[in-house]
Amino acid sequence: RLSNHFLYMQAKLCQHQPARVTLRRGCSSRVTQLSPSVLSSSYVEEMYYAWLEDPRSVHESWDAYFRNAQASSPVGEAEERRPSMLLQGRAMSQTPAMSLKVVEDHLAVHNLIRAYQIRGHHVAQLDPLGILTADIDSFVPSDLITTIDKLGKIFIIFLYWFYGLDESDLDKTFQLPSTTFIGGHETTLPLREIIHRLETSYCGHIGMEFMFINNVEQCQWIRQKFETPGIMKFTDREKRTLLARLVRSTRFEDFLARKWSSEKRFGLEGCEVLIPALKMIIDRSSAAGIESVIIGMPHRGRLNVLANVVRKDLDQIFCQFDPKLEAADEGSGDVKYHLGMYHERINRETDKNITLSLMANPSHLEAVDPVVQGKTKAEQFYRGDTEGKKVMSILMHGDAAFAGQGVVYETFHLSELPSYTTLGTIHVVVNNQIGFTTDPRMARSSPYPTDVARVVNAPIFHVNADDPEAVMYVCRVAAEWRSTFNKDVVIDLVCYRRFGHNEMDEPMFTQPLMYKQIRKQEHVLKKYADKLISEGVVTLQEFEEEVAKYDKICEEAYTASKDEKILHIRHWLDSPWPNFFTAEGEPKCMSYPPTGLTDEVLKHIGEAASSVPLQDFSIHSGVSRILRGRADMVSKRTVDWALGEYMAFGSLLKDGIHVRLSGQDVERGTFSHRHHVLHDQEVDKRFCIPLNHLSPDQAPYTVCNSSLSEYGVLGFELGFAMASPNALVCWEAQFGDFHNTAQCIIDQFISSGQAKWVRNNGIVLLLPHGMEGMGPEHSSARPERFLQMSKDDPDRYPEFTGDFEVQQLYDCNWIVVNCSTPANYFHVLRRQILLPFRKPLIIFTPKSLLRLPEARSSFDEMTTGTKFRRIIPDEGPASKNPGKVKRVIFCTGKVYYELAKERKQLKLEDTVAVVRLEQISPFPFDLIKAEVELYDNAEMIWCQEEHKNMGYYDYVRPRFLTVLSNKKPVWYVGRDPAAAPATGNKFTHLAELKRFMDTAFDLSAFEGRSF
């Protein structure tokens, strides 16, 4: 590094040889080189104003300078002029050379201090292995004057080149600007000491990146925390605690390695300091009032965190290694390093209660980040913790994943948004300088893996993980930062990975040099124990006793684990819902109350939906028209889609159920149909949410436009829904197809979460869907994907026992519906909350139906006694005389209205029955069976507007055949198979529609065909 620096400097010096001559300090030519911006430096102003108040408060050289400058100005003028002006023009030209040198030197020293504050981290000693530089680039910023003693003469050249200072200046004292705390109680220091202290603060085992923060108070706070001389001190007790925690962390991994040498565990070796680091963050946060910490983390060190931070019983962890234990719970379960945990305990350091939840997560790195944030937000919300003083989140990351995964960026962008902020997350990066087999140079383009955090002005503290006290200090500061400013902060633990990616991997294949060094690397526990022993803080015997004590705990737990006969994933639940289930975790009943409401309630909500609750509130004329339209519908006892949704939300709110609707532009609604937030047209930023004005004892309604993210926001809402069963949490995609950028949340959490982690989740996905001639995008919410992942067996005819509807819902992994009426949409939303358990609900929502007069519902379909209809049978002439019916068309969603219109035009209403499948999955075998039996002479058709390889066909076909005992076909009518979900050509769109409508009503279309 130093030689690099030297070569670079030499090159620069040669390149600028002539300039060097003219730049000699003290020459008048140098004066003209100083730019006005330098001369008007706030530092000079600071000195000037301090001098005006008390000439003795500044260094004597400044005193002399300002006296001179003032003396050379006309009487009365100097006081009125800014000090920067004093440095220019007449005042400057008349200044004696000596005073000018003082100004220049102080400015130079000021610049030098800033250079350390901004770029000191680039030369900090961050890599415990000493072979890589944490910022990838080994280049030393040329304005840093590092290591006076080592550099010798070179140092002098640097000092001269960048700052115009020479060797003789090293022992001169300089006034310190207020933007540094290196002086402690001193206001002046010799230059040599200034450089020494800057090096100690900025180029040791901690590298700080914070000068990009656009807030002076925050920058000052950080400077004070790291620059104040002697601030990084620990008491002997603190050192012993740290050692004991390191013992636990290290010996836990050793124990697992000894007992299960060929098992994957993604050990923490090389970053054992993570455990004391987390514990320090939690101790400090607990002291600041935090009562609940929600943690998200990847594989590395997860078991150790469970054992030593969350304090999962060790025998429970060891059980997970026993291949002979049978699973007690339904579902797939998950591997041990993905499981979550919830634990309430006393924090030993603060003697206060603290709840720790480590969220279960999939292998997909960083996917859990927004989920943790959502759950944290929900816990803050339900506790009324509006300032984030009670609940907080900690997110851990791997260096490669933190830099590579886009969801990290999406999650950071939620951190300051009012409806998504968790008021400060502490991020801890286990930066072992490798990702599986990939070097940092191939894994990222940014200097550090943490640069993504700069977008939200989060301070970033890089720290050498082999210096446990430095790590503790950084963690302490990070926790204090969070409780002071309620903003995100990043701790980058620069460490190494002692073994391969997992314990079976051979790292020498790909990183031979690094691993040769790692083999030589002494364990951090040994190094720290030696240090404390040499300091006399502990004796060797005490240390050995501490080790033996923990080893014994492990051995005893291991013996106890042998008594376990069965594995309970239920014991690893990260989000328990007390009182919602029975003690055994079962639903309290297997039925749900009717979802219909009285006319009175419907009217009341309808009135709220059509009026402005605030006085003197001027709304847009278009909105006014919409509200009048709603009032008109209410008076006629009808609802459109938006009003049906209003009724569902409003009624739940009145019953004390919190409703949260989040997604892009949801407040107005993509299709301008919702208008849940009214904006005053006269007063900027004045708005109101009528759904929050229903009744004084209602639950709050949250409706929030989200950032333009799907992965991050859907993950967030999933986390929000995890916190409580008594909330309807809905995420709406702008158009249904955009959910594919959140596919990871759908696949890894929503579809399979309960099977893997035995936890319920009632999140609702609203996915606008339908072929409206809008082109390949914006048309399909990809029902086929959701249906393919539905777990109800297509080939097994279920037993119709008890409340079959509820039993089926209980057994499924999610519910997929496509409602054709607002009333049914209303019921399905209410059913979601009235069910005695929670399942994700996927709703394909309409676009053109939002305004289609035929697609309105009467109050009669929503009043007391009515409920969600899993299918809507034909209720016209066909159903009155089913024996005459030749064909039954089963369909779902919007195409029903096209079929009904066509059938009417063709006068086939008594020959063709049209049956709507409203709940597609789980498949309503019972009701379909009844329809099939009703029309037993008719041929069966499945009609969809989607292409044949998309939509619902592949899902419904085998299930129809099961109902029909494979004795009768169900013919397909719809668009042909295609690669894109829809045509971009309007003409083709209509031609396709006509073609399949013709087939749907061509009663001879399938004549003679075999199946």
Ligand SMILES: Cc1ncc(C[n+]2csc(CCOP(=O)(O)OP(=O)(O)O)c2C)c(N)n1
């Ligand atoms: C989204 C995703 N892509 C790929 C993988 C496969 N994978 C597992 S660990 C790993 C390397 C992770 O490196 P890093 O984030 O630095 O964590 P480390 O293992 O070094 O602690 C990869 C690529 C994954 N789990 N998730």
Ligand SMILES: [Mg+2]
């Ligand atoms: Mg890594």
